[in-house]
Amino acid sequence: MIDFLIFDLDGTLIDSKLDLATSVNATRGHVGLEPLPIPLIATYVGHGAPVLIRKALGEHATEAEVAQAVEFFLEYYREHALDTTRLYPGVRESLDRLHGAGKRLAILTNKPVTMSRAIIEGFCLSRLFFQIYGGNSFAAKKPDPIGVRMLISEAGVGRDQTMMVGDSGVDVQTARNSGIRACGVTYGFARETFNYSPPDLLVDRMTDLADWVLGQDVE
Numbered sequence: 001m002i003d004f005l006i007f008d009l010d011g012t013l014i015d016s017k018l019d020l021a022t023s024v025n026a027t028r029g030h031v032g033l034e035p036l037p038i039p040l041i042a043t044y045v046g047h048g049a050p051v052l053i054r055k056a057l058g059e060h061a062t063e064a065e066v067a068q069a070v071e072f073f074l075e076y077y078r079e080h081a082l083d084t085t086r087l088y089p090g091v092r093e094s095l096d097r098l099h100g101a102g103k104r105l106a107i108l109t110n111k112p113v114t115m116s117r118a119i120i121e122g123f124c125l126s127r128l129f130f131q132i133y134g135g136n137s138f139a140a141k142k143p144d145p146i147g148v149r150m151l152i153s154e155a156g157v158g159r160d161q162t163m164m165v166g167d168s169g170v171d172v173q174t175a176r177n178s179g180i181r182a183c184g185v186t187y188g189f190a191r192e193t194f195n196y197s198p199p200d201l202l203v204d205r206m207t208d209l210a211d212w213v214l215g216q217d218v219e
Contacts, residue, residue: 002181017045027069108133167188
């Protein structure tokens with residue numbers, strides 16, 4: 001029985017593809033580069049802002065150039081993070097159902113924590129999550145297990161009762177490294193990464209996950 005669900009953010013709870021891509025291309029424009037296609041930028045998301053910007057600038061960018069571009073990107077994205085970003089269909093009602101059934105919910109993302117909390121607050125969902133951690137909350141980002149281990153400790157729930165929910169192989173690898181189960185969502189940014197990191201459960205909608213979790217309680 002799953003009593004604790006740890007959610008990724010981008011590509012899992014929120015469709016932030018356009019705002020991220022706009023911010024990345026604004027950053028490229030700031031350093032004199034042409035914009036990249038939105039689908040390509042989406043494949044760069046999931047490992048945190050420094051990796052995203054390094055990939056967006058290309059292999060010839062120096063560490064100093066990447067650092068300066070990351071600073072610009074974060075400032076720009078902070079101002080535009082909710083311009084077009086929306087919750088995926090079924091997310092709000094599914095979270096409400098899970099929370100109402102007594103399930104503990106948390107977010108573990110590689111996006112900066114202050115920005116992540118502001119986005120969740122913007123959607124009026126903060127009350128549903130007992131904790132939100134970001135890519136700068138710990139010494140290492142996902143797929144390192146440090147964030148999951150902290151959350152499990154804080155929740156007081158066993159690993160066998162915990163599931164990581166995400167849209168990419170990074171989230172599955174995080175679950176494997178932490179000794180918990182993994183659920184993948186097919187509608188996110190990186191479904192193709194499940195080919196080499198298959199989850200235990202794969203769903204097309206968040207409502208399917210809520211049905212599965214809550215269905216266990218009555219079996």
